[in-house]
Amino acid sequence: MSGIGSIRIRPPAAAAAALRHGNQHCNRRNVFERPWGRRERHRLRVVALDLFSQGLTGTISPAIGNLTFLRSLNLSFNTLQGEIPPTIxxxxxxxxIDLSTNMLTGVIPRNISRCTSLDxxxxxxNKGIRGSIPDEIGNMPSLSYLVLFNNSITGTIPSSLGNLSRLIELSLSLNYLEGSIPSSIGNNPYLTFLQLSVNNISGLLPPSLYNLSSLNYFYTADNNLHGRLPFDLGKSFPSIQEIFIGGNRFSGALPQSITNLSxxxxxxxxxxSFAGIVPSRLGRLQNLEVLILEDNMLEANNEEEWEHIASLTNCSRLQKLSIGWNKFAGKLPSSLANLSTNLQWLRTTSNNISGLIPSDIGNLGRLEYLDFRDNLLTGVIPESIGKLTLGKHLALDISINKLTGFIPKVIMELSSISSILDLSYNLLEGPLPAEVGNLVNIEELRLSGNKLSGAIPDAIGNCKVLEILFLDGLSLLNLTDNKLNGSIPGNLATITDLKELYLAHNNLSGTIPELLGNSTSLLHLDLSFNNLQGEVPKxxxxxxxxxxxxxxxxxxxGGIQQPHLPKCTKSTVGKKKKSMPKFLRIVIPITGAIMLLLSGLALAGFCYRKSKVGLKKDDEQPQLTEIELPMIPYNDILKGTDGFSEANxxxxxxxxxxxRGTLENHAVAIAVKVFNLQQSGSYKSFMAECEALRRVRHRCLVKIITCCSSxxxxxxxxxxxxxxxxxNGSLDRWIHSNFDGQNGQGALSLSQRLDIAVDIMDALDYLHNSCQPPVIHCDLKPSNILLNQDMRARVGDFGIARVLDQSTSKNPMNSNSSIGxxxxxxxxxxxxGEGLAVSTYGDVYSLGVTLIEMFTGRSPTDDMFRDGMSLHYFAEASLPDKVMEIADSNMWLHDGLNTKNDTTHMTSIKECLSSVIQLGVLCSRQLPIEPLSVSDAATEMHAIRDLYITTQHSGSYASSAKI
Known part of the structure; x- marks a missing residue:
């Protein structure tokens, strides 16, 4: 290297020394090596520092600037923190210079432009990199590759970048850039890679871009761009190989000249918002591998228009095709079965396609994902579908159509189905084929909402990796039931990874197999609304x-105490049981309700007397009254908490x-709330919690085990x-903890937050609408929402809860509150604060604030909320297009958003966040605006969560296509 010996640093110890001290210690033998045996005439100097993925931590020392002969600096894929030193x-x-994939913060130093030799x-x-792109970068004449994607950069794209006459790659995706694309970008004659996806860029595509004849890769997906594509697009990009413009607001027709992009x-x-029919002669795109047209207003209504799609049979390299979520109608052309033998992915979801599934669909033998769901398809499932045996991991979804007939046995012989088989919500009938046992690798089997009859075959136990089995009529879309009868096969428990089993709304009879209780993987079991009888396993x-x-x-x-089933007698646990007489089916629930009411009255009386005694000024202690909860001695509490140790x-x-503690002879951990009876109001709080908890039984509420009054x-x-x-403690800790130093470990993902939001709303819906009289929580906030081992929410702390009387519950806004x-x-x-009575609407307001806080990571008491600004208005101002700007960035630490050009994923996330924030804003409006009920909010939240789950399941295939 022009007389200067190339020096290699021995990582990581030697690297640390060089970063600390620069060239003044470059003669240390334990730091550097000479590449040649002869002695050098000049003092050795560092010209290359390559520490890729060496586990480096800490900060980059300003002393790096002392390595003035450095030509190559690679510190990528480490966990370096702090700012980029200006001495660079x-x-x-x-x-x-490669500082990618670290945890750096701060801004890009403007004086980096002094590195005029930088290529x-x-x-x-580095999600902590913020600020704007320095204009001075446009003064770096040698720069060929400028890669700044997946940071938190704001501002606009500097027009000075058009001065980079040697620029080959410009990658700015996954930031918060706004404004328009500067027309000067079209001045870069060698630009081959332009990546601007997932920002807030708006406006039209500048005409100068169409002068970039060298462009090979064009990515502007998931922005706010609009306008029409030029009719002569095919002449503008003669070398283009990949175009990603999804997730914008482009409109008009797809130009016919696209077919000239050879x-x-x-x-x-x-x-x-592309509309009209698709370009004809798509088959001219001989190199086409992926064509994704979904979620527009494209259409085909007759055989001639469908022929434009059918011409793709000439594209021998085609691997993925989606026309879902458009306005395609009419019959699928039979020629679709002659698409490329390399086709792996075919989706027509959510159109109005009618007619039969092409009888030769099995010719697409290498398919790994076939999705015809949510159309108007009729007839039977063709037998040729059994030829789809060459795909390694087949997923088959023909749900939500009008298919009839029996389930073909050949489908059940497709051992290549390893992810999902979904035939739900059709008109299929007859028995479930015994060949279902051949699906030994399947993870999800969905057959809900049909008219299947007969018994569940024992062979289903052969599906050893099955995770979710839906045979019910009450899944996410809540359609019709099945008619399965007979008993539940005991060998369902032998399916190794079975996590969720739903057999609701059928005609199943007999006893519940004891073996289901032995399954270590089963987490959710729904056997509701059948004709089951006998003792429930424990x-x-x-x-x-x-x-x-x-x-x-x-x-x-029988069973455990919680469901409050009647005790089993010899007649009810006999081997052959008769159905319970109809009059008993009425009497027993009424009797149970009366007993529960009497127990509740006893507990209310106990709590009432305790509160009265607690308010006395003398030393008389409250007397213990018998309640329905088992009582525990004080010494057991003392021992279980290690003497109320501060460590617990x-x-x-x-x-x-x-x-935190444990009870003697119990292996399970417990949480003990010890009341400070010296604090004014503590007896009242204890009474309120007793009064509320004696009324409630719901999976989304913290479960009370016992109490101690001693x-x-x-x-x-x-x-x-x-x-x-x-x-997993409180939700508050998960929202507001800083996970940056933990590589995101412990951060809540978007999916987890959606599940938690659903749980919270289900809990409130139960308290307001299923308890008579209703229970008002009065203090809903993240610190009073706890998370169990499965990261599902449990609402707790009823210390100031209020049980509404009938008049207040009917007219919650008509009386003044006297409790403050x-x-x-x-x-x-x-x-x-205006004197209105405690009501369900107060909980809904708290719910709205909590919902916004969950998805923005901002507390309503943050310092930024002053002078009339509130969390409500902060969220409302972001709608509908700026929700990504206010979203909690910790959500993305485990959501894979650094996946290049994952436009489908990002689109669904934006839509989901917009819906959630909108719901939070509606809930947190101030009366007297017409309030939103918690039941309506819960219904909407379920719909948002379910749509996101559905989109991500189907979108995972799209994501893999875009990498």
Missing amino acids: GSLTRLRL TMYINS KLQMLYVENN EGVFRNITGLSIVGNNALC VLGKGRYGTVY INHQGQDFRALVFEFMA IRGTIGYIAPEY
């Missing part, structure tokens, strides 16, 4: 009341402290409630 500008000989700059995938391999135009999933549903089986008995404290509140060692009154331990403001600042409904 001293490295005037630098030709390559390659990679500073991507080198085109991938075309993604999904999620725009082990495994049957101990998990939140994952079990057995309602609507009136002849069941889970949290502290106004009225007491919560400890005297402590000092002879003082002692009150404690013992709850089921929530392994209830709740926590930031979450209290504004109308409470």
Whole structure:
């Protein structure tokens, strides 16, 4: 290298020394090596520093600027933190800098432009990098590769980048850039790779872009671009290979000249407003591998228009084709079965396609994903579908159509189906083929909402890796039931990975197999609304009341205490049981309800007397009254918490402290809420919690196990409630903890937040609408929402809950409150401060604030919310197009958003977030605007979550196509 010996640093110890001290210690033998045996005339100098993926931590020292002879600096794929030191500008000989995939923060130093010899700059995938792109970068004449994607860069794209006459690659995706694309970008004559996807860029595509004849890769997906594509697009990009413009607002027709792009391999135009029929002669695109037209307003209504799609049979390299979510109608052309033998992915989802499935569809033998769902297809499933045996991981979805007849046995012999077989919501009938046992590798089998009859074959137990089995009529779309009868096969428990089993709304009879309780993987079991009878098992999933549903089986008995089933008698546990007489089916529930009411009245009386005694000023202690909860001695609480050790404290509140502990002879962990009876209002809080908890039984509420009302060692009154331990603590801790230093470990993903939101709303819906009289929580906030081991939410802390009387519940806005403001600042409904009574609408307001906080990561009491600004208005101002700007960035740490050009994933995320924030805004409006009920909010939240899950399941295939 022009007389200067190339030096190699021995990582990582030697690297640390060089980063700390620069060239002044370059003669240390333990730091550098000479590449040649002869002695050098000049002092050795560092010219290349390559520490790719060496596990480096800490910060980049400013001393890096002392390595003035450095030509190549590669610190990528480490966990370096802190800012990029401005001394980097001293490295005037630098030709390559790669700081990608670290945890760097701050801005890109403006004086990096002093590195005038720089050819390659990679500073991507550092979410802490913010600020704008320095204009001075446009003054770097040698720069050929500028890669800054997957950061948090804001501002506009500098027009000075058009001065980079040698620029080959410009990659700015996955940032927060806004404004328009500068027309000067068209001045880069050698530009081959332009990546601007997933930003907030708006406006029209500048005409100068169409002068980039060297362009091979054009990515502007998931922005706010609009306008029409030029009719002569085929002349503009003669070398183009990949076009990704999905997730924008482009409109008009797809230009016919697209078919002149002879080198085109991938075309993604999904999620725009393109209309009309697709270009004819698509078959001229001989190099085409992927064509994604979904989610537009494209159409085909007759055989001639369908022929434009059918011409793709001439594209021998075609691997993926989607025309889903458009306006295609009429019959599928039979020629579709003659598409490329390399075709792996075919989707026509959510159109109005009618007629039969092409009888020769089996000719597409290498298909790995076939999705015809949500159309108007009729007739039977063709037998030729059994030829789809060459795909390695086949997924088959023909749900939500009008298919009739029996399920072909050949489908059940497709051992290549390893992810999902979904035939739900059709008109299929007859028995479930015994050949279902051949699906030994399948993960999800969905047959809900049909008219299947007969018994469930024992052979289904051969599906050893089955995770989810839907045979019910109450899945996400809530359509018709099946008519399966007979008993539940006991060998379902032998399916190794079975996690969810839904057999609801059928005609199943007999007893529940004891073996199901032995399954270690089964988490959710729904056997509701059948004709099951006999004793309910007590082990495994049957101990998990939140994952079990057995309602609507009136002849069941026994089981664990929680479902409150009648005790089994000899007649009810006999080997052959008769159905319970009809009059008993009526009497027993009424009797149980009366007994529950009497127990509740006893508990209410107990809590009432305790509160009265607690308010006395003398030393008289409250007397213990018998309640329905099992009582526990004070010494057991003391021992179980290690003497109320500070190490066991889970949290502290106004009225007491919560400890983690265990009970003697119990292996399960517990949470003990010990009330501070010296605090004014603590007896009242204890009473309120007792009054509320005696009424509620729901999977999304924290489960109370027992209580303690006794005297402590000092002879003082002692009150404690013992709850089921929530392994993952409060939601507040998960929302507001800083996970940057943990590589995102522990951050809540978007999917987890959606599930948690659904749980919270289900809990409130139950309290408001299924409890009579309704229970108002009065203090809903993230710190009072706990997460169990499966990261599902449980609403807790009923210390200031209110049970509404009938008049208040009917007219919640007609009476003034005499109890003062209830709740926590930031979450209290504004109308409470105006004297309105406690009502369900107050909880809905708190719900709205909590919902926005969950998805933005911002507390309603943040310093930024002042002078009239609130979390509500902050969220409302982001709708509908700026939700990504206010979203909690921790959500993306595990969602794979650094996957290049994952436009389908990003589109669904934007739509999902917009819907969630909109719902939070509607809930947190101030009265007297017409309030939203919690039942409506819960219905909407379920729909948002379910749509996102459906989109991600189908979108995972699209994502793999775009990498």
